Amino acid sequence: MNSTAAAPSLSLNLWQQFRLVAMRTIYFGVGIVIAVLAGVLATESRWLESGALVSVALAFILTGVIYRNELAPQWINFLFICALGTLVSVSMKSSGMMGVYWMYPVLAMVFFMFDRTIFVLVIMLIYALFAAVMYQFLPFEYAWRIALSMLVLIGVGAVFLVMMSYMQRNLSKLYATDPLTGFYRRDYVAEMMQTELERAKRNQQPVSAMLLDLDSFKNVNDKFGYMFGDAVLKETAVRLARFCRKNDVMIRHGGAEFLVIFPNTPLKQAAEMTGEMLDSLRHEPFSVKSMMTTVTASAGVAEWRKGQDWGQWLERADAAMDKAKSQGRNRLRIAQ
Template sequence: MLAMTDKSADTLLQNFRNKVTRNMVWAGAVTLLALTVTQLWLAHYLQAAVMFTSGIVFAAIAYTFRAQRIPNYWRLLFMVLLTAICAMSIKQNGVIGVYWAYPLLVSSFFMFRDGYAIALATTITVATSAAAIAFMELDDAWRITASLTVILVLGSVFVVMLGRMQRLLHQLVITDTLTGLQNRQRLTGVLNELLASFKRYNRSASLLMLDLDHFKLLNDKHGHLFGDQMLKQLANRLKQRLRVNDQLFRVGGEEFLVVLPETDLAEAKKVAQKLLSTVSDEPFEGKDAQVHLTVSIGVAQLRLEQSWAEWINSADTALLEAKRKGRNQVCVAEGYTEI
């Protein structure tokens, strides 16, 4: 009944960010190694040595973390070395050396996020401007400082706006638009965290798979808009009866999943019975009619040998059994015992 992908939206977004960062480090390595030849030809041996060493370091970082996130301290080292090389270039080449400051400044906004990116970009702007003032004519130095400051301000605005947009898009991706509940995009990460906690600390956890009974008949009789009203009311009722740490997801048309951290099978059954009564005891008020609704619930406690997919399947199977037995009841996954 419930199909899910192995990768959540969070994971896909993080993988994309990691790939961008890694490619930037690779690009830095290739560029510096190529420029080493130019510096040797110009007899700038110290700068050539620094560029060559930095290029090798960058290549090693990119290769070492080719399949994972580059830690922040290596990213910071990447930016510090590039800033130092830029300052050396300004000292050695004057205005020509300043050209490297602009892509360096822009890179800082991609290497880090939000306030960290702005802080790093500010540091680069100050360091580069100081080098320009120290090694160049004042008329040129203040123009360079002004242009870098403009880029810093515009980049900071971009970072702030992009951060807000990403958070908004992330919220839209993981939220069901009808009920306001979390959707299946967020579920994978939550279940994996519970699996890790169970394996490491032996903290129990349970799932409730819940399905609204005869929902198709409800839609056929009253219309889909009426059905949507009932789903929203159902979501609100369920949320009101759940505990603070419990999490509620809408994972299908009329199907919901309740995640119960640190909850064994006996306690999970009690929660399921409360939810069953919450739905059936009071009628639901629609715009044009009042209806009585019921739900069927499958309960499954996490077992050591299970993956999250097998855990969900256990709860799903129990739900099917509850429906087979006549609906409006709770069934426990087969093979579980209350302890």
């Protein structure tokens, strides 16, 4: 069971946040640059070109205002890239080598403006457009060198995206999981339970939850010390994971409490799996170096019922666990 496999929404998407900041900068920065160029053309009485550039500049700035707190739709960015590609092509046709310098920032923008699913397609389309224009309006000895330098830029950008993706996965995992047990942190209880609840509604399948608490865990800490207690918690997580399947969700609910969500699992099956977990705890002593002790646990299991929200579902599991503790601990109780 991989306790960190989850939907992207479970963690702070650092790359998306970075893209959002970058896109705001691009919208306003490009808008201002194009507005300045429009002013230069206006001083030369080139009113038609100046008016066209002003329109493009306003479109960039307006988009930056509208989408300052979220990423703009991909089709808007595609229109902008097409507009910039056209402007650069016209610049190369009229100015020759001077227009080449505008290609590189446009290519760099593509890395931030599009999701990875369509990035490759867009970057290759823009590259093909620029290459075709260069070979038409520039001497061949310059055109092939510039085309090669653009490929280098694209390669560097691709490496950057791969590194960002790798960093994203590792930081997301670090942020989302409890460092001691490797389970999800308590912060994700609401999100995970709501996600599984909605999936059960959508697929019309049962879903159950188990809440487990180690019995008298404070005595373990007092007798053997907190380092031993941490080792017990870590080993408890390992033992619980033995009986969990690929899609089961494990959460450290706090202290010595663990929450496990069993998707597509009726109450009887969840209770059987929980019983196996309790047996593994009570029958296998915990040992660290020369110290050894037996630790038991109490657990409550509840199946989600139609009409309940995730909080009510969790409360039923918690009430069942409390009942197990009040009746002598080291046992399992089923929520009514």
